[in-house]
Amino acid sequence: MTNVADPQVPATDATVSRAEVCVVACADVFRDNGEVLASAFGTIPSIGVRLARQTFSPDLLISDGESYLVRGAWPVGAPATGEIEAWVPFRTIFDLVWHGKRHVMMIPSQVDRYGNTNISAIGDYRRPTVQLLGVRGAPGNSVCHPTSYWVPRHSTRVFVPRVDMVSGVGNDRAAQAGPGASRYHDLRRIVTDLAVFDYHPEHGTLRLASVHPGVTVAQVQAATGFPLEADDDVPQTRLPTAEELRLIREVLDPRGLRNREVAG
Amino acid sequence: MADKRMTAQDVVGRLRSGMTIGIGGWGSRRKPMALIREILRSDLRDLTVVSYGGPDVGLLCAAGKIRKLVFGFVSLDSIPLDPHFRAARQAGALEVVEYDEGMLQWGLYAAGLKLPFLPTRAGLGSDVLTHNPRLRTVADPYGGDEVVAMPPLHLDVALIHMNRADIHGNGQFLGPDPYFDDLYCMAAEQAYMSCEKIVPTAELTATAHPATLRINRLLVTGVVEAPNGAHFTSCAPDYDRDEDFQREYAASAASPDAWRAFRDRYLAGSESDYQAAVAARRAEVSA
Numbered sequence: 361m362t363n364v365a366d367p368q369v370p371a372t373d374a375t376v377s378r379a380e381v382c383v384v385a386c387a388d389v390f391r392d393n394g395e396v397l398a399s400a401f402g403t404i405p406s407i408g409v410r411l412a413r414q415t416f417s418p419d420l421l422i423s424d425g426e427s428y429l430v431r432g433a434w435p436v437g438a439p440a441t442g443e444i445e446a447w448v449p450f451r452t453i454f455d456l457v458w459h460g461k462r463h464v465m466m467i468p469s470q471v472d473r474y475g476n477t478n479i480s481a482i483g484d485y486r487r488p489t490v491q492l493l494g495v496r497g498a499p500g501n502s503v504c505h506p507t508s509y510w511v512p513r514h515s516t517r518v519f520v521p522r523v524d525m526v527s528g529v530g531n532d533r534a535a536q537a538g539p540g541a542s543r544y545h546d547l548r549r550i551v552t553d554l555a556v557f558d559y560h561p562e563h564g565t566l567r568l569a570s571v572h573p574g575v576t577v578a579q580v581q582a583a584t585g586f587p588l589e590a591d592d593d594v595p596q597t598r599l600p601t602a603e604e605l606r607l608i609r610e611v612l613d614p615r616g617l618r619n620r621e622v623a624g
Numbered sequence: 625m626a627d628k629r630m631t632a633q634d635v636v637g638r639l640r641s642g643m644t645i646g647i648g649g650w651g652s653r654r655k656p657m658a659l660i661r662e663i664l665r666s667d668l669r670d671l672t673v674v675s676y677g678g679p680d681v682g683l684l685c686a687a688g689k690i691r692k693l694v695f696g697f698v699s700l701d702s703i704p705l706d707p708h709f710r711a712a713r714q715a716g717a718l719e720v721v722e723y724d725e726g727m728l729q730w731g732l733y734a735a736g737l738k739l740p741f742l743p744t745r746a747g748l749g750s751d752v753l754t755h756n757p758r759l760r761t762v763a764d765p766y767g768g769d770e771v772v773a774m775p776p777l778h779l780d781v782a783l784i785h786m787n788r789a790d791i792h793g794n795g796q797f798l799g800p801d802p803y804f805d806d807l808y809c810m811a812a813e814q815a816y817m818s819c820e821k822i823v824p825t826a827e828l829t830a831t832a833h834p835a836t837l838r839i840n841r842l843l844v845t846g847v848v849e850a851p852n853g854a855h856f857t858s859c860a861p862d863y864d865r866d867e868d869f870q871r872e873y874a875a876s877a878a879s880p881d882a883w884r885a886f887r888d889r890y891l892a893g894s895e896s897d898y899q900a901a902v903a904a905r906r907a908e909v910s911a
Contacts (some may be wrong), residue, residue, distance in 0.1 A: 499749075540772075
């Protein structure tokens with residue numbers, strides 16, 4: 361388990377913020393991914409993939425958010441400055457999605473216990489109470505390549521018993537839909553501001569993999585709208601190493617934008 | 625060779641209520657906004673719109689022009705959600721057909737290639753299939769996986785905006801992404817292209833690679849020169865998105881009064897009135 365505290369690394373917990381723990385948890389999602397397009401939505405995941413590339417996953421490919429893949433490390437919220445290594449207009453991204461050498465981290469508005477996610481609409485589909493973005497690429501992403509999620513505010517509004525419009529396909533729905541959906545379906549992790557989840561290898565249900573320092577399992581359960589699956593002894597999410605902290609604070613997010621996404 | 629130049633009024637004069645119209649660009653990027661504004665000035669209604677949606681969709685929703693929207697998302701990019709589109713959806717004022725964005729591309733491509741469908745895994749297991757009961761899956765005749773048979777998205781009309789074009793309908797993108805504009809044109813009975821500037825054909829490749837000539841004249845019915853015609857969406861490298869104006873557009877969804885004020889100031893007159901109002905606003909803001 362790569363997201364569990366490494367006793368070899370001296371803890372510097374008193375000075376580490378929750379946002380920084382989340383950055384490292386997001387980075388760990390992309391550990392050992394090899395040469396894939398790492399697409400991260402949100403501030404903290406964007407810092408996370410760049411941190412992963414600067415440290416333990418040097419082969420990741422990262423977009424400038426427009427149409428180029430760019431090398432190097434640049435601060436989140438600022439234009440990319442590294443060498444351009446590829447031209448990837450949207451239709452090339454679409455090709456890569458279906459090709460499969462991509463790992464996406466999206467931000468769902470609703471998630472259920474099988475990892476079905478909703479970014480389309482809340483309420484009655486014909487007349488939603490809250491219209492969101494639309495499914496975008498979530499249906500294709502989730503059945504074609506590894507998919508993870510980032511939830512900046514873990515609550516019972518996000519973690520619900522049943523999502524209103526399945527946009528990203530969960531483990532139960534992929535299995536029901538047959539091999540066309542399940543062959544390349546590969547849900548990896550969900551990182552939230554409280555905890556990290558993976559999935560039970562047989563049941564496909566969300567499983568508490570670690571809680572962030574200072575968070576209890578009871579707190580996570582209270583913020584989750586369905587019964588949690590957790591071992592008796594849930595580990596703590598690891599802290600950043602001194603070098604990771606330096607990269608986050610000095611190179612990847614000198615303006616502290618991470619603290620606007622997750623406080624404390 | 626045909627000279628296909630026409631005005632935005634000529635283009636909209638050829639449209640009819642109830643038509644299916646595909647709109648190029650992506651989100652709040654290189655949208656044919658001058659042509660959209662011309663539709664807002666017309667009495668067209670009950671349109672079916674196919675779009676990787678941005679403020680094109682929002683404005684047409686606010687003006688009550690859309691009966692049915694075929695889409696994968698609607699976003700203003702720097703502002704994640706378009707409030708006019710949201711208001712229309714939340715009022716139940718819109719019929720929608722929602723696709724994964726790759727399925728939307730496949731539908732345009734299938735129409736362009738005159739195929740009955742194109743296969744894809746995208747959509748399987750999701751509620752895209754639940755809410756589109758017309759969608760079918762198809763067995764692999766070679767024994768592999770059953771997949772979605774994405775039907776063609778036939779368009780009566782495609783509207784796109786490019787950086788440069790010649791009078792014959794060859795169109796050029798100079799920004800970072802061609803988006804899917806050529807596929808919209810291929811899927812359409814008639815395709816109309818506005819552009820920042822019409823230039824002699826030879827000038828198109830004087831400094832740019834021929835690969836930037838994404839739109840071929842055999843796909844294009846008419847060409848409209850519309851400087852600043854993508855405003856307030858981006859049209860790199862000619863200009864970036866007008867973020868300040870986009871915020872004002874988004875704020876105009878706050879109330880019927882706010883929308884009326886926006887409409888009266890920017891949309892009541894001609895395209896040159898619009899551009900003058902935008903210039904006046906810019907002068908006010910920078911004063």
